[in-house]
Amino acid sequence: MPPALKALVAQIAGWLIAYLLGRAGVLPPGLWPLLIAQALGATLGAALLRSARWWLPIHLAFTPLAVIALRIDLAPAWYLAAFTLLALIYWSSFRTQVPLYLSNRKTAAAFAALLSAERPLQVLDIGSGTGSLLRVLARLRPDCHFTGIESAPAPWALGWLLGRGIANLDWCRGDFFARSWRGQDVVYAFLSPVPMSAVWQKASREMPAGSMLVSNSFAIPGQEPERIIEVDDRRGTRLLVYRIKPAKARN
Known part of the structure; x- marks a missing residue:
């Protein structure tokens, strides 16, 4: 499975897990228990799909950071700047699955x-x-x-x-x-x-x-x-x- 598809499946799995836990009454009320459950579920899904290890912290942080960004009402230019910076640094890492490592x-x-x-x-x-x-x-x-x-x-x-x-x-x-x-x-x-x-x-x-x-x-x-x-x-x-x-x- 291509890395990008694995990431999508893991995020969907995280939301499914969070939804089921919420419906079952396992989670405390409020938005953040739901977000934490989704982040942990997505990370677990990525691990089960054998994604590269560096994907795991991305899944853990993705949804909580997205919600925080929406709540503080960042200007669209900041998203573009962040995307451009990451693209310049990591370029084709999503395809090659080779992250940036530096030798000491x-x-x-x-x-x-x-x-x-x-x-x-x-x-x-x-x-x-x-x-x-x-x-x-x-x-x-x-x-x-x-x-x-x-x-x-x-x-x-x-x-x-x-x-x-x-x-x-x-x-x-x-x-x-x-x-x-x-x-x-x-x-x-x-x-x-x-x-x-x-x-x-x-x-x-x-x-x-x-x-x-x-x-x-x-x-x-x-x-x-x-x-x-x-x-x-x-x-x-x-x-x-x-x-x-x-x-x-x-x-």
Whole structure:
């Protein structure tokens, strides 16, 4: 089921649950018990539909915030501004189910330790956000060349602004699946569980044998990582390192 349809079904389920609880006399009188029941019901529905985890707080807050916005009589321009801002930040997240994740400095340091010091490398960050990883790496390894691809306009623009003047960093906007990964020694992905099978298929087709695909936190279904790097940060980051096999070994 597409994510947008899941969201609609979850919201309808939330209202159905709230209506049934209200008719049964379970809820206290008043609007807010009804809204809270709807929000909890919608969140439960989203969880049962196996929506991405980041949808759950959206369902929990959606109806109460909508009612608050109506009651304070916000001007329509504020809704348009909020929609535009969210669209610029998240862009196609509703379709790709890849939210905006930012890699921290400890993760960048752990990733840098994976890069061979024997020769310059070509490193590609797919879905690179604001470039928080690549700017650190580009300064740590001036001998290597780094490329970031980001589709959402706002993170891309901020990354371009912050990365200006870094000679060994290319900053691109677009779909990382549409761009060739040929010639890349290392590809880094901090995405979500949803696209990881497609990421592996593209990496296996295009990247040279012996190159690395490093996934932050999300495993590739059906593939065993060569090793797992535990990062000592607050979110307990794990870097899963996969090695691209020769074509004969994949057949």
